[in-house]
Amino acid sequence: MQSNDHAPRPLAARREGALAGRARVPGDKSISHRAFLFGGLAAGTTRIRGLLEGEDVLATGRAMAAMGARMRKDGDVWIVGGVGNGALLEPPGVLDFGNAGTGARLTMGLVGPYDFGATFVGDASLSRRPMGRVLDPLRLMGVQVVARTGDRLPLSIRGPRVAAPIVYRVPMASAQVKSAVLLAGLNAPGTTTVIEPVATRDHTEKMLQGFGASLEVTIDAEGARHIALEGQGPLRAVEELTVPGDPSSAAFPLVAALIVPGSDVVIENVLMNPTRTGLIETLLEMGASIDVANRRQEGGEDVADLHVRHSRLTGVTVPPERAPSMIDEYPVLAIAAAFAEGTTVMQGLDELRVKESDRLSAVAKGLEVNGISHVEGEDSLTVTGRPDGRGLGGGQVETHLDHRIAMSFLVLGMASEKPVTVDDARMIATSFPEFETMMTGLGAMLEPAR
Ligand code: S3P
Numbered sequence: 001m002q003s004n005d006h007a008p009r010p011l012a013a014r015r016e017g018a019l020a021g022r023a024r025v026p027g028d029k030s031i032s033h034r035a036f037l038f039g040g041l042a043a044g045t046t047r048i049r050g051l052l053e054g055e056d057v058l059a060t061g062r063a064m065a066a067m068g069a070r071m072r073k074d075g076d077v078w079i080v081g082g083v084g085n086g087a088l089l090e091p092p093g094v095l096d097f098g099n100a101g102t103g104a105r106l107t108m109g110l111v112g113p114y115d116f117g118a119t120f121v122g123d124a125s126l127s128r129r130p131m132g133r134v135l136d137p138l139r140l141m142g143v144q145v146v147a148r149t150g151d152r153l154p155l156s157i158r159g160p161r162v163a164a165p166i167v168y169r170v171p172m173a174s175a176q177v178k179s180a181v182l183l184a185g186l187n188a189p190g191t192t193t194v195i196e197p198v199a200t201r202d203h204t205e206k207m208l209q210g211f212g213a214s215l216e217v218t219i220d221a222e223g224a225r226h227i228a229l230e231g232q233g234p235l236r237a238v239e240e241l242t243v244p245g246d247p248s249s250a251a252f253p254l255v256a257a258l259i260v261p262g263s264d265v266v267i268e269n270v271l272m273n274p275t276r277t278g279l280i281e282t283l284l285e286m287g288a289s290i291d292v293a294n295r296r297q298e299g300g301e302d303v304a305d306l307h308v309r310h311s312r313l314t315g316v317t318v319p320p321e322r323a324p325s326m327i328d329e330y331p332v333l334a335i336a337a338a339f340a341e342g343t344t345v346m347q348g349l350d351e352l353r354v355k356e357s358d359r360l361s362a363v364a365k366g367l368e369v370n371g372i373s374h375v376e377g378e379d380s381l382t383v384t385g386r387p388d389g390r391g392l393g394g395g396q397v398e399t400h401l402d403h404r405i406a407m408s409f410l411v412l413g414m415a416s417e418k419p420v421t422v423d424d425a426r427m428i429a430t431s432f433p434e435f436e437t438m439m440t441g442l443g444a445m446l447e448p449a450r
Pocket of ligand 1: 029030031102173174175176177179201327328351
């Protein structure tokens with residue numbers, strides 16, 4: 001049979017025995033994007049180990065190569081020759097980011113202030129997502145934008161002769177917006193300051209400091225973070241950059257092991273940065289058996305191995321303040337909640353509406369077709385569980401080009417009484433190409449469906 005990348009690939013998960021064994025999840029997606037962006041920008045050669053070779057990250061790599069960075073692979077190591085801060089070249093063609101919001105938005109910030117034109121395109125999912133949140137601060141810096149109404153892709157930007165540094169208070173909890181403004185500030189004279197009332201993942205700040213940028217973080221009396229970056233300074237390559245395992249990918253085998261009876265799994269080398277560990281905190285409150293073992297430092301970040309056993313879970317209320325540290329994990333938390341005793345309430349979910357899909361609605365519909373009791377609010381989700389999984393499953397889930405919807409509902413099918421089918425598994429390759437082999441290696445049953 002010929003493979004056809006343009007046709008959806010339905011996939012089903014059915015309940016088998018317990019999951020057991022050790023697994024190593026791929027590199028963190030957020031850090032991998034930034035490794036290509038900053039390595040491609042900094043003068044000298046950056047060597048990257050553990051990079052996530054998902055389609056999203058590779059799209060960022062191609063964009064940096066189109067603007068002059070040199071990328072090659074030697075064994076397991078990516079070797080990136082950077083152009084030097086301020087020295088990107090005008091891309092000869094459009095920059096195609098596929099499904100990748102992080103790649104598109106961060107690159108928009110990075111090239112925004114350059115006095116050349118750049119055109120951004122993406123797939124149907126990315127072309128529906130709001131870009132105004134990044135374009136608005138760029139406009140304040142003098143960047144011109146030609147876009148469809150509503151600031152969606154495809155769009156073109158062109159920087160001014162000299163960009164204006166700004167002080168920008170990020171209006172929503174978004175690490176992508178924060179990062180885009182900081183990256184634009186790299187090529188503006190003087191100090192660009194981002195004020196972040198609610199802390200989000202801090203990889204841009206930490207990594208830019210590692211690449212030698214002059215960047216300072218202070219916290220004001222209200223608890224808001226002020227991130228001040230000196231523009232137009234040199235960036236130096238990082239000789240050895242190691243990307244830790246992605247906690248947002250670890251979330252899938254983690255929840256699967258918690259809900260499939262008898263499971264006992266170790267997930268190795270997971271990033272434990274506190275801006276990313278909200279799911280683990282929530283699952284522990286629900287009574288999950290997760291031992292955080294072998295804590296150590298890797299690539300300037302805390303990492304650990306997670307030893308997870310099947311657990312009796314109890315519903316909890318997840319407060320809105322926790323949303324930034326587990327923003328990508330709500331779909332799979334909803335699956336854990338479907339197996340918890342009682343009700344789980346998730347609040348502060350407004351940002352889920354603008355992810356790869358409207359994730360709140362996609363999760364609610366998936367729960368509905370699989371017989372899981374829930375209530376979808378404007379920015380909240382309430383799920384009432386069924387610990388034995390009796391009567392659950394049997395649905396065909398629409399994934400709307402969203403990798404995390406696909407993986408979450410496949411995890412459901414590993415524990416529900418009836419199998420679960422997702423309409424398209426192709427998007428899983430954007431963030432977790434090894435998902436199917438890893439899960440079947442632990443004992444899960446996944447099979448092509450119609
Ligand atoms: C990311 C930030 C988050 C997250 C995304 C990755 C990043 O998006 O959902 O998967 O790498 O900065 P928002 O900034 O839109 O919340």
